[in-house]
Amino acid sequence: MIPIHFAPLQGYTDDVYRRIHHQLIGGIERYYTPFVRVEAGEIRSKDRRDIDPKNNEGVPVVPQIIFKSLKEFAYLVNEIEALGYHAIDLNMGCPFPLQAKHGRGSGILAHVNIIEEVAQAIKEHPQLDFSVKMRLGWDNANEWEPVLNILNDTPLTHITLHPRTGVLQYKGDIDYDAFARFYEECHHPIIYNGDLTTLEQLHDMEKRYPRLAGLMLGRGLLARPSLAKEYAEGKEWSHEEHIRNLRSLHQELADQYARIVKGDAQLHSKLRTFWEYTEPLIGRKPYKKIMKSGNLRNYMSAIEELR
Numbered sequence: 267m268i269p270i271h272f273a274p275l276q277g278y279t280d281d282v283y284r285r286i287h288h289q290l291i292g293g294i295e296r297y298y299t300p301f302v303r304v305e306a307g308e309i310r311s312k313d314r315r316d317i318d319p320k321n322n323e324g325v326p327v328v329p330q331i332i333f334k335s336l337k338e339f340a341y342l343v344n345e346i347e348a349l350g351y352h353a354i355d356l357n358m359g360c361p362f363p364l365q366a367k368h369g370r371g372s373g374i375l376a377h378v379n380i381i382e383e384v385a386q387a388i389k390e391h392p393q394l395d396f397s398v399k400m401r402l403g404w405d406n407a408n409e410w411e412p413v414l415n416i417l418n419d420t421p422l423t424h425i426t427l428h429p430r431t432g433v434l435q436y437k438g439d440i441d442y443d444a445f446a447r448f449y450e451e452c453h454h455p456i457i458y459n460g461d462l463t464t465l466e467q468l469h470d471m472e473k474r475y476p477r478l479a480g481l482m483l484g485r486g487l488l489a490r491p492s493l494a495k496e497y498a499e500g501k502e503w504s505h506e507e508h509i510r511n512l513r514s515l516h517q518e519l520a521d522q523y524a525r526i527v528k529g530d531a532q533l534h535s536k537l538r539t540f541w542e543y544t545e546p547l548i549g550r551k552p553y554k555k556i557m558k559s560g561n562l563r564n565y566m567s568a569i570e571e572l573r
């Protein structure tokens with residue numbers, strides 16, 4: 267069995283979601299925070315809450331940072347180390363044009379000189395465990411090659427690869443040929459990420475790439491929060507088990523977000539987003555009822571009616 271990692275997903279996998287998922291479901295080796303970035307010279311207060319150790323107690327979490335320069339990297343690493351973390355994940359994959367166009371996320375992959383500076387800085391922080399989450403490139407699926415040459419020579423716990431370019435965003439064919447080449451050439455433990463949504467796919471990846479150190483799942487876990495747990499248990503849950511589980515997960519999310527989010531309208535819109543990927547699990551009609559619920563009261567009764 268390969269360890270399953272929960273991918274960072276801005277707008278979904280914040281501290282509240284991660285804590286509840288870990289307590290109620292689990293099956294996850296590591297959760298990664300959505301990327302923390304420098305804005306107007308500092309870390310946003312929303313991101314500070316997300317990485318505050320008090321909000322992550324008992325959860326195996328790794329903060330992720332995104333940066334375009336050695337200066338941003340050094341600032342974020344110092345801030346996060348000061349909070350008591352020993353592991354930091356480096357985002358070299360984000361495809362959001364707002365980040366990538368400024369040389370962050372997948373936009374940094376073309377800037378080999380900056381990656382060289384960061385690699386040197388990593389060597390100067392032997393007390394920290396660094397990992398990298400990356401794509402093949404921004405618009406060129408060969409950009410990873412010179413980057414991997416540098417990273418192979420840099421102390422890292424692992425590299426997670428999502429084998430698409432940034433311009434493809436989250437759609438388009440996964441480049442399995444490029445992944446196979448990366449798998450052969452990478453000297454670090456590798457975690458595969460991208461489009462895994464079923465137990466069969468997890469087992470298939472296990473067979474195809476026996477040296478994999480892990481599988482990272484994002485949308486697949488939002489669609490089916492128990493997927494990693496089912497994989498660990500070695501059996502698929504029944505429809506009734508899924509529904510019971512989703513209802514308790516969402517009740518807990520409703521209770522905890524009610525303490526943070528102001529007003530019913532905002533709470534409704536926050537809670538509704540967590541159902542976006544669940545149509546295959548709950549069916550079209552209940553899914554539409556939740557997505558079109560319009561207000562908190564209708565939302566709650568749509569959940570009540572789930573069978």
Ligand SMILES: Cc1cc2nc3c(=O)[nH]c(=O)nc-3n(C[C@H](O)[C@H](O)[C@H](O)COP(=O)(O)O)c2cc1C
Pocket residue numbers: 273274275276277299300301330357359360399428436459460461462482483484485486
């Ligand atoms: C809405 C959304 C937000 C994301 N936010 C992040 C992020 O903060 N950091 C990151 O490394 N990847 C982020 N990703 C990418 C995912 O971690 C993951 O690499 C991608 O969704 C592919 O995996 P999947 O097919 O299992 O979802 C995001 C993806 C989505 C759809």
